[in-house]
Amino acid sequence: MNIRTIAIAAMMSTTMLVGAAHAEKVLRWTSQGDALTLDPMGQNEGPTNSMNGQIYEPLVNRDRDMVLEPGLAESWKPLGATGWEFKLRKGVKFHDGADFNAEDVAFSIARAQAQSSDFKEQVKSIKEVKIIDDHTVQFLTDGPNPILPNEITNLYMMDKGWSEKHNVTVPQEFEAGEETYAVRNTNGTGPFVVDQRLPDELTVLVKNPNWWGAANAEHNIDKIEYRPIKNAATRVAALLSGEVDFVLDPPLQDLKRIDSTAELKTVTVNQIRTIFFGMDQGVAELRNSDVKGKNPFQDKRVRQAFYQALDVAAIQRVVMEGLSFPAGIITSPGVHGFTKELDARRPFDPAAAKGLLADAGYPNGFTIQLDCPNNRYNNDEKICQAAVAMLAKIGVTVKLDAIPKSQHFPKIKNRVSDFYMLGWGVPTLDSHYVFSYLLHSKGSWNGTGFANARVDELTDTFAVETDLAKRDKMIAEAWSIVKDEIVYLPIHHQVIGWGMSTKLDLPITPNDSPQFRWAKLQ
Amino acid sequence: MITYIARRMLQALVVMAAVSFISFSLFNYVGDPVDNMVGQEATLEDRQRIREVLGLEDPFFVQYARFMQNALQGEFGLSYRTKRSVTEMIAERIPATLELVFVSALIALGLGIPLGVFTGINRTSWISKAVLTVSLVGVSLPTFIIGISLIYIFAVNMGVLPSSGRAGTVALGGWKTSLLTVDGWRSILLPALTLSLFQVTMILRLVRAEMLEIMRTDFIKFARARGLPENRINYNHALKNTLVPVITIIGLNIGGLIAFSLITETVFQWPGTGLMFIQAVDFVDVPIMAAYLCFVALIFVTINLVVDILYFVIDPRLRAEGGH
Numbered sequence: 001m002n003i004r005t006i007a008i009a010a011m012m013s014t015t016m017l018v019g020a021a022h023a024e025k026v027l028r029w030t031s032q033g034d035a036l037t038l039d040p041m042g043q044n045e046g047p048t049n050s051m052n053g054q055i056y057e058p059l060v061n062r063d064r065d066m067v068l069e070p071g072l073a074e075s076w077k078p079l080g081a082t083g084w085e086f087k088l089r090k091g092v093k094f095h096d097g098a099d100f101n102a103e104d105v106a107f108s109i110a111r112a113q114a115q116s117s118d119f120k121e122q123v124k125s126i127k128e129v130k131i132i133d134d135h136t137v138q139f140l141t142d143g144p145n146p147i148l149p150n151e152i153t154n155l156y157m158m159d160k161g162w163s164e165k166h167n168v169t170v171p172q173e174f175e176a177g178e179e180t181y182a183v184r185n186t187n188g189t190g191p192f193v194v195d196q197r198l199p200d201e202l203t204v205l206v207k208n209p210n211w212w213g214a215a216n217a218e219h220n221i222d223k224i225e226y227r228p229i230k231n232a233a234t235r236v237a238a239l240l241s242g243e244v245d246f247v248l249d250p251p252l253q254d255l256k257r258i259d260s261t262a263e264l265k266t267v268t269v270n271q272i273r274t275i276f277f278g279m280d281q282g283v284a285e286l287r288n289s290d291v292k293g294k295n296p297f298q299d300k301r302v303r304q305a306f307y308q309a310l311d312v313a314a315i316q317r318v319v320m321e322g323l324s325f326p327a328g329i330i331t332s333p334g335v336h337g338f339t340k341e342l343d344a345r346r347p348f349d350p351a352a353a354k355g356l357l358a359d360a361g362y363p364n365g366f367t368i369q370l371d372c373p374n375n376r377y378n379n380d381e382k383i384c385q386a387a388v389a390m391l392a393k394i395g396v397t398v399k400l401d402a403i404p405k406s407q408h409f410p411k412i413k414n415r416v417s418d419f420y421m422l423g424w425g426v427p428t429l430d431s432h433y434v435f436s437y438l439l440h441s442k443g444s445w446n447g448t449g450f451a452n453a454r455v456d457e458l459t460d461t462f463a464v465e466t467d468l469a470k471r472d473k474m475i476a477e478a479w480s481i482v483k484d485e486i487v488y489l490p491i492h493h494q495v496i497g498w499g500m501s502t503k504l505d506l507p508i509t510p511n512d513s514p515q516f517r518w519a520k521l522q
Numbered sequence: 523m524i525t526y527i528a529r530r531m532l533q534a535l536v537v538m539a540a541v542s543f544i545s546f547s548l549f550n551y552v553g554d555p556v557d558n559m560v561g562q563e564a565t566l567e568d569r570q571r572i573r574e575v576l577g578l579e580d581p582f583f584v585q586y587a588r589f590m591q592n593a594l595q596g597e598f599g600l601s602y603r604t605k606r607s608v609t610e611m612i613a614e615r616i617p618a619t620l621e622l623v624f625v626s627a628l629i630a631l632g633l634g635i636p637l638g639v640f641t642g643i644n645r646t647s648w649i650s651k652a653v654l655t656v657s658l659v660g661v662s663l664p665t666f667i668i669g670i671s672l673i674y675i676f677a678v679n680m681g682v683l684p685s686s687g688r689a690g691t692v693a694l695g696g697w698k699t700s701l702l703t704v705d706g707w708r709s710i711l712l713p714a715l716t717l718s719l720f721q722v723t724m725i726l727r728l729v730r731a732e733m734l735e736i737m738r739t740d741f742i743k744f745a746r747a748r749g750l751p752e753n754r755i756n757y758n759h760a761l762k763n764t765l766v767p768v769i770t771i772i773g774l775n776i777g778g779l780i781a782f783s784l785i786t787e788t789v790f791q792w793p794g795t796g797l798m799f800i801q802a803v804d805f806v807d808v809p810i811m812a813a814y815l816c817f818v819a820l821i822f823v824t825i826n827l828v829v830d831i832l833y834f835v836i837d838p839r840l841r842a843e844g845g846h
Contacts, residue, residue, distance in 0.1 A: 033801075036605075037604070043560075044560070045561060120564075120565075120568065172605050173575070178607060179604075179605050179607065183604075183605050200797075200798070200801065227686075229791045230791060231788050233789075234685060234789055237670075237673045237674060237677055237686070238677075238685045240678045241678045241684075242681070243677070243685055243686075406553025406554065406555075406557060406804075407553040407554075413566075437563075444565060
């Protein structure tokens with residue numbers, strides 16, 4: 001009997017004593033970064049939305065396959081071109097006991113539209129919230145908005161009375177001198193209630209016995225303890241030593257190690273995030289290139305040469321150790337508008353690529369700079385290094401500038417990058433999100449200078465087209481133009497891997513947001 | 523004496539001003555905080571509005587003047603990341619860092635001095651040679667590796683200590699301590715050991731060198747000639763005389779330990795100021811970074827000031843110069 005068995009035996013006996021007394025199911029988990037605020041409209045960011053989504057609830061939720069399902073609204077229907085009507089669930093109570101009704105919906109939408117809200121974009125099409133009765137509301141929109149329900153799945157409902165009482169009718173303003181009540185205190189309708197909140201240290205949630213879904217609850221969790229652990233190796237160690245039951249973001253290279261441990265398992269799924277390179281086709285001359293007086297990226301042959309020089313299968317095999325799905329377009333399976341045909345790639349063919357470059361007038365290649373983040377995506381810098389080597393084989397000399405994300409992203413938005421890596425997630429799960437930000441000539445993240453009148457027109461039209469069959473055709477046409485023009489160089493769809501105890505059953509979702517309302521602990 | 527101290531304090535102020543100026547000017551190169559403060563859907567107008575509200579559009583000197591004006595009143599604003607008061611956040615996290623430094627200093631002294639004395643006296647024993655060789659690990663391995671190795675040995679393989687975090691805290695007034703509970707000690711042990719290894723090696727080698735030096739001096743020979751017991755010579759006479767430089771070095775190192783517990787705190791998710799600083803750097807949380815750097819500068823300046831004053835008290839030559 002070694003020290004470890006003694007320790008485990010000691011631990012087990014204490015757990016069993018506690019277990020006999022309460023039989024309480026405590027789920028302990030960790031991830032890199034804590035929620036930034038518990039104010040549901042303060043910050044539109046993955047971990048924050050995910051934490052707040054255990055406490056608060058939206059009108060429309062997503063099931064484990066990312067399909068819309070009723071949340072606080074039991075049903076919804078479009079009102080032709082003028083808006084949407086939502087029937088609210090009856091008998092829902094906030095954690096403090098107040099009733100949830102149409103007033104709260106109107107209030108929450110208004111709060112999301114406040115200047116200091118980070119969810120303004122999601123509700124900007126809503127021009128008025130009309131209360132029909134206590135459990136019916138109409139969102140009247142500024143023109144038709146076919147995807148309104150998709151846009152509000154992270155928009156959580158707050159209680160009007162509570163917010164007024166605590167003076168948090170708007171999210172915190174940046175110029176405010178002190179933190180507001182809603183940053184650390186909550187009053188949601190969700191399956192879990194905040195018991196203790198020490199930002200960056202410990203957050204304890206307990207089961208909400210009065211949850212409207214409690215009778216049919218899938219989960220059997222009494223208590224959730226969340227402790228962020230910034231360092232990846234320490235996170236994995238906490239899982240291996242049994243101190244936590246679930247790690248949201250183990251490093252991909254550690255998945256095998258976790259899997260090979262008897263009491264642990266891993267689950268993976270493709271993420272709603274595609275990694276790609278952008279090429280500035282808009283400027284007359286590239287900023288960091290030896291080609292002067294013209295922009296090589298304006299020639300489609302050059303873009304195609306780059307495309308065919310990239311061996312994404314090798315990137316998948318060597319850099320990602322198999323944990324990625326090579327991509328043919330810049331959006332992922334699960335997003336409306338994605339098809340397998342679109343996702344097929346042109347063949348990897350360095351010889352053809354070299355020929356294309358020569359045809360375009362660069363038989364000896366040219367030099368260019370690739371801007372790359374080094375702390376944002378899985379293996380981001382390594383992917384860029386691989387691309388540098390692959391492009392060198394067709395004579396293009398690439399200087400790599402791999403820097404932290406907080407310096408990388410401004411380069412794209414300020415339009416000072418010639419050639420850059422970007423990854424794009426789609427919270428609405430609709431192609432419109434990709435087109436309006438990345439492909440529309442006025443898209444705020446379109447760093448390519450790509451401006452195609454037809455794509456702009458289609459993007460603007462399918463934003464408001466309520467005839468879904470017609471809309472789908474437009475989306476398909478827009479994608480085929482973009483794919484044919486080679487606006488971006490798609491690399492792959494990222495993979496999410498979660499590590500957990502074999503005692504835990506928690507379905508993985510492509511949006512990387514654990515839903516503990518589905519968690520079962522043995 | 524008073525003019526000497528006044529002059530030292532004036533110099534300290536100049537150092538503080540310089541540190542704040544240099545650190546503040548570096549923030550222009552760490553990236554755009556607004557990117558992290560809003561979701562990717564935020565419009566350009568919205569970003570612009572936030573930049574204006576935060577005063578990021580003002581010229582550098584205007585921003586710096588505003589920062590200094592607030593800082594002098596002890597006001598560092600709200601963290602961009604957590605939207606909480608920076609002063610409050612630092613105050614909350616200082617106990618964790620100070621306790622970690624305190625325990626690691628205890629370990630460093632508790633291991634370093636006896637081992638230094640032992641290796642100094644028994645120069646040729648194989649135990650001394652082994653200790654000296656092993657102690658090299660303390661200086662040559664990066665803190666990160668030491669920390670992770672300790673976690674794997676004690677938390678993952680043996681399962682006897684927690685791998686990270688600070689458990690078992692008890693509030694004593696405004697001070698949250700983890701030194702009063704078994705859980706607290708269990709969680710502080712590994713990070714404190716990691717942080718102390720470098721210091722152990724340094725103190726061990728320093729004490730050993732001093733011991734070797736002192737054992738050759740005349741008063742030790744006289745003590746031997748008088749027939750005093752070995753232990754008394756070693757610990758009462760020799761050790762006492764080695765301690766002056768050791769204490770100076772330790773004093774100066776405490777500042778370093780507080781400032782550079784960054785890596786140890788990150789590896790062990792120890793909720794101190796170092797971890798907070800690393801998180802702030804990732805997020806471009808300028809108010810936290812600025813306040814933290816000023817805080818560290820203040821610690822260094824204070825410790826140096828105290829050391830200077832101590833020298834003044836100890837060393838009569840300085841007093842003579844002061845009298846000119």
